[in-house]
Amino acid sequence: xxxxxxxxxxxxxxxxxxxxxxxxxxxxxxxxxxxxxxxxxxxxxxxxxxxxxxxxxxxxxxxxxxxxxxxxxxxxxxxxxxxxxxxxxxxxxxxxxxxxxxxxxxxxxxxxxxxxxxxxxxxxxxxxxxxxxxxxxxxxxxxxxxxxxxxxxxxxxxxxxxxxxxxxxxxxxxxxxxxxxxxxxxxxxxxxxxxxxxxxxxxxxxxxxxxxxxxxxxxxxxxxxxxxxxxxxxxxxxxxxxxxxxxxxxxxxxxxxxxxxxxxxxxxxxxxxxxxxxxxxxxxxxxxxxxxxxxxxxxxxxxxxxxxxxxxxxxxxxxxxxxxxxxxxxxxxxxxxxxxxxxxxxxxxxxxxxxxxxxxxxxxxxxxxxxxxxxxxxxxxxxxxxxxxxxxxxxxxxxxxxxxxxxxxxxxxx
Amino acid sequence: xxxxxxxxxxxxxxxxxxxxxxxxxxxxxxxxxxxxxxxxxxxxxxxxxxxxxxxxxxxxxxxxxxxxxxxxxxxxxxxxxxxxxxxxxxxxxxxxxxxxxxxxxxxxxxxxxxxxxxxxxxxxxxxxxxxxxxxxxxxxxxxxxxxxxxxxxxxxxxxxxxxxxxxxxxxxxxxxxxxxxxxxxxxxxxxxxxxxxxxxxxxxxxxxxxxxxxxxxxxxxxxxxxxxxxxxxxxxxxxxxxxxxxxxxxxxxxxxxxxxxxxxxxxxxxxxxxxxxxxxxxxxxxxxxxxx
Numbered sequence: 001x002x003x004x005x006x007x008x009x010x011x012x013x014x015x016x017x018x019x020x021x022x023x024x025x026x027x028x029x030x031x032x033x034x035x036x037x038x039x040x041x042x043x044x045x046x047x048x049x050x051x052x053x054x055x056x057x058x059x060x061x062x063x064x065x066x067x068x069x070x071x072x073x074x075x076x077x078x079x080x081x082x083x084x085x086x087x088x089x090x091x092x093x094x095x096x097x098x099x100x101x102x103x104x105x106x107x108x109x110x111x112x113x114x115x116x117x118x119x120x121x122x123x124x125x126x127x128x129x130x131x132x133x134x135x136x137x138x139x140x141x142x143x144x145x146x147x148x149x150x151x152x153x154x155x156x157x158x159x160x161x162x163x164x165x166x167x168x169x170x171x172x173x174x175x176x177x178x179x180x181x182x183x184x185x186x187x188x189x190x191x192x193x194x195x196x197x198x199x200x201x202x203x204x205x206x207x208x209x210x211x212x213x214x215x216x217x218x219x220x221x222x223x224x225x226x227x228x229x230x231x232x233x234x235x236x237x238x239x240x241x242x243x244x245x246x247x248x249x250x251x252x253x254x255x256x257x258x259x260x261x262x263x264x265x266x267x268x269x270x271x272x273x274x275x276x277x278x279x280x281x282x283x284x285x286x287x288x289x290x291x292x293x294x295x296x297x298x299x300x301x302x303x304x305x306x307x308x309x310x311x312x313x314x315x316x317x318x319x320x321x322x323x324x325x326x327x328x329x330x331x332x333x334x335x336x337x338x339x340x341x342x343x344x345x346x347x348x349x350x351x352x353x354x355x356x357x358x359x360x361x362x363x364x365x366x367x368x369x370x371x372x373x374x375x376x377x378x379x380x381x382x383x384x385x386x387x388x389x390x391x392x393x394x395x396x397x398x399x400x401x402x403x404x405x406x407x408x409x410x411x412x413x414x
Numbered sequence: 415x416x417x418x419x420x421x422x423x424x425x426x427x428x429x430x431x432x433x434x435x436x437x438x439x440x441x442x443x444x445x446x447x448x449x450x451x452x453x454x455x456x457x458x459x460x461x462x463x464x465x466x467x468x469x470x471x472x473x474x475x476x477x478x479x480x481x482x483x484x485x486x487x488x489x490x491x492x493x494x495x496x497x498x499x500x501x502x503x504x505x506x507x508x509x510x511x512x513x514x515x516x517x518x519x520x521x522x523x524x525x526x527x528x529x530x531x532x533x534x535x536x537x538x539x540x541x542x543x544x545x546x547x548x549x550x551x552x553x554x555x556x557x558x559x560x561x562x563x564x565x566x567x568x569x570x571x572x573x574x575x576x577x578x579x580x581x582x583x584x585x586x587x588x589x590x591x592x593x594x595x596x597x598x599x600x601x602x603x604x605x606x607x608x609x610x611x612x613x614x615x616x617x618x619x620x621x622x623x624x625x626x627x628x629x630x631x632x633x634x635x636x637x638x639x640x641x642x643x644x645x646x647x648x649x650x651x652x653x654x655x656x657x658x659x660x661x662x663x664x665x666x667x668x669x670x671x672x673x674x675x676x677x678x679x680x681x682x683x684x685x686x687x688x689x690x691x692x693x694x695x696x697x698x699x700x701x702x703x704x705x706x
Contacts, residue, residue, distance in 0.1 A: 017701070025612045028702045032608040035428045035694040085700075089424055089545045092697045098424040108543040117462045129454045130546055 006063040006101070007182055007213045008087065013096030014045040015057035015082045015237075023052045045095040056082045058237040060096075066181070069204070069214040071224040071245060073252045074234035080217050081186065083234070084108070087215065088184055102181025105131065107172075107188045116160035120151055120170055123159055127174045141177040148199070149173035169196060176203050183207065186217045201226045221249055222323060225395045246359050250387045253361030256322040257385035271378035274306035274313070274341050276366050279384035293390045294358055294405050300350040300384050302366060310341040312371040317350055320382075321362045324403055329365075356405045357388045429694050440549060440689050448550030455550065456557040474565045478517040485513050485634050507664050508577035514569065515663055516633040519592065519656050522563045524624060526599035527652075529555035530692065531610040531617050534699070541696065542703045548696050549689065552604070559596060582666025588659045591674065594681035595655035601681070602651060604688025608695040612702060632657050639669035647673050655681070 018024040027050060045059070057079040064070055072080050085091045086098055088106040114123050124145055128138040138145075146155050149169045151162075159167055172188065204214060204227045216228060224231065224245060231248025233241040233255070241251045279302045283289040292298055300317065318329035330350075332339070364384040368377040393401040429436050464470045489509055533551040534541065541548065574581065610616035628634075631652045637643055647653045647670050654673035661668035668674060 024702050028612045028698050029608065031698040032691075032695040035430060035698075037428065086424060089422065090542065090697070091701045092424060093426055095426055100422040100424075102420070104422070104545070106543075106545060115458050115462045118458060122458070122461070126454050126458050129451045130540065130544060132546065135450060 005065050007066050008064040009099040010062050011097045013060045013093045016053045016094050017056045018053045020052045048094055056237050060239055064213050066211045066213055067208055069208050069227050069229045071228035071231045072217045078234035079237035080234055084186055104182045105178040105180030106184040107175045108186045117158055120155040120159050145173045145177050183212055183214045250361050253322045254387055257361050257363040273308040273310050273377050274304055275378040276380045277303040277305050279366055281386040290386045291389050295354050298352040298355050302348045304346045306341040306343050310370050313341045314369045316367040318365040321360055358405050359388055359393050361387050440693050443547035444549040448547035448553055451550040452553035455554045474562050478521050481517045482514045486510050511573050511577040513634050514573050515660050518566050519659050520633045523599045523652050526559050526596045527603045530603040530607050534611050538703050542700050584662035584666035588662035591655055592659045594678050597685040598681040601684030601688035604692045607692050611699045
């Protein structure tokens with residue numbers, strides 16, 4: 001993509017923070033003072049860190065074309081908000097450069113600047129001005145704003161009498177009538193009821209059609225495919241993926257699954273008699289395989305190490321996803337599979353036939369018991385992570401979506 | 415909203431590296447970009463501020479009236495007996511009128527000084543979530559200070575009539591001096607914004623120190639132009655323009671001409687310096703703002 005076409009260019013941007021409040025205050029004084037040093041020697045970003053500081057954004061580079069909608073996703077602390085704040089000009093990069101060609105509209109929090117004692121009408125004018133609209137523009141858009149927010153009957157009442165949903169709708173509606181070239185949306189998709197949300201998605205799609213570029217940050221990733229044309233996945237301040245939305249979502253979910261894998265809870269470190277050493281998904285030949293398609297067979301290999309023999313042991317495996325937690329669980333006694341655990345290492349295999357799971361990342365929670373409910377040996381959660389990478393889903397009501405692909409058939413009854 | 419596309423660059427370079435552009439942007443945001451926003455926030459605050467009070471706008475009159483009453487009472491009881499002789503030994507101004515004028519000018523100075531820090535503190539939510547012409551908050555604060563000053567000054571009409579004070583031609587010089595004092599105080603307040611926003615000790619110290627500051631400022635007494643009293647006028651930034659405004663209003667002349675001229679000339683540069691400090695410090699302050 002040539003730079004002439006880009007509406008947003010983020011070029012090798014770094015941002016540092018300090019977690020210690022007192023140090024952060026002092027560094028703030030130094031940072032303000034440094035603004036008065038006209039010429040500063042440029043140093044490599046890694047040399048910029050002072051004691052107690054860390055990089056929240058590291059060497060981030062990407063660009064956007066007009067009419068693109070980028071979903072910026074990642075776990076908490078991935079650097080998304082810092083990046084958005086730099087793009088909106090609220091804070092400055094410590095290294096690198098951000099170039100924007102055009103007018104920016106940002107919705108970091110709906111209704112910022114509302115006065116609860118004033119009427120909806122008065123607040124539309126105030127909020128519109130805060131967001132950068134001129135009085136004639138607000139006057140022209142006023143009826144549309146009220147209609148979009150569906151608050152015609154109460155627009156002259158003080159907004160302290162509005163429900164929180166009504167206030168959100170009003171805030172969104174004012175912001176929706178901005179016509180920027182680049183629109184930044186931070187966690188504002190969960191507005192109102194399903195019908196209003198669909199209206200918002202339609203509105204965003206219209207804006208995209210008209211050439212507006214949108215950067216969208218949300219944890220409600222299920223909504224992303226409705227509007228996003230591209231996904232950027234951030235982890236620990238870096239971009240780990242930039243591309244196709246659905247692939248991005250599975251990588252994001254995989255990151256959450258991996259996080260669960262590496263962060264063994266204190267309870268999981270305790271075991272009696274036998275412990276679950278590992279679990280991984282494998283192919284027919286026993287080689288590790290982490291990517292599957294809906295309808296594939298999936299094999300899970302579970303390795304158990306036993307110190308004291310366990311008679312009539314039971315294994316329970318649950319499939320989960322970051323979006324839905326536990327999806328389904330199965331225990332060995334259900335199929336009459338009974339076994340004893342001798343001392344030493346044992347390997348078990350669980351086969352899931354024709355997995356009905358749709359696009360996304362999944363994991364297993366595995367528990368090991370003796371014959372009684374109280375005979376607990378060990379439990380591991382979030383292990384054996386795998387991804388379903390195909391077929392594509394469609395969230396606009398023209399295909400399949402969600403977590404499960406049901407075997408189904410449609411017909412018209414005569 | 416069909417503005418032609420404009421290019422915005424955000425990087426780590428100090429904004430002061432291009433001082434001309436910085437000043438142009440500051441004044442553009444103050445007088446063009448932020449004017450409408452400042453007016454709307456001003457009207458919003460005005461409508462909301464006194465809605466849940468019984469006394470309404472009377473709260474603007476109350477501080478100088480209460481302070482004047484206290485000092486007049488203390489003086490009548492002989493608790494203090496400051497000299498109220500005017501410039502060149504002139505007399506004839508009632509003590510109550512003298513103290514009331516001093517109090518109104520002092521109250522305006524204090525409000526103007528504290529305004530920038532209060533503006534940042536009460537708009538943390540907006541500052542940390544929206545990119546708007548931040549100078550609008552200062553302009554809105556100035557509107558507040560000016561409105562309060564105008565309303566308070568209305569007290570002077572019955573006061574002059576009741577205490578038979580006469581309005582001198584010096585009034586015409588007092589008014590612009592009063593304006594320069596406001597600009598000077600806002601400029602000082604703006605330069606304190608970074609420290610006052612990062613360290614909450616600063617606004618607290620100012621609040622606690624104000625009564626003492628008022629005592630060493632010639633608000634309720636006359637400051638003769640003799641050594642070492644005149645030193646107090648030069649060292650206390652609140653003093654020169656306040657004294658000159660009050661003296662010109664009540665006596666038509668002032669003895670502290672040199673200090674008045676110097677501080678008048680300093681007012682505008684101080685205001686501009688304050689705007690620059692405010693502008694370049696905001697991103698660093700937003701980074702460290704804790705918003706509930």
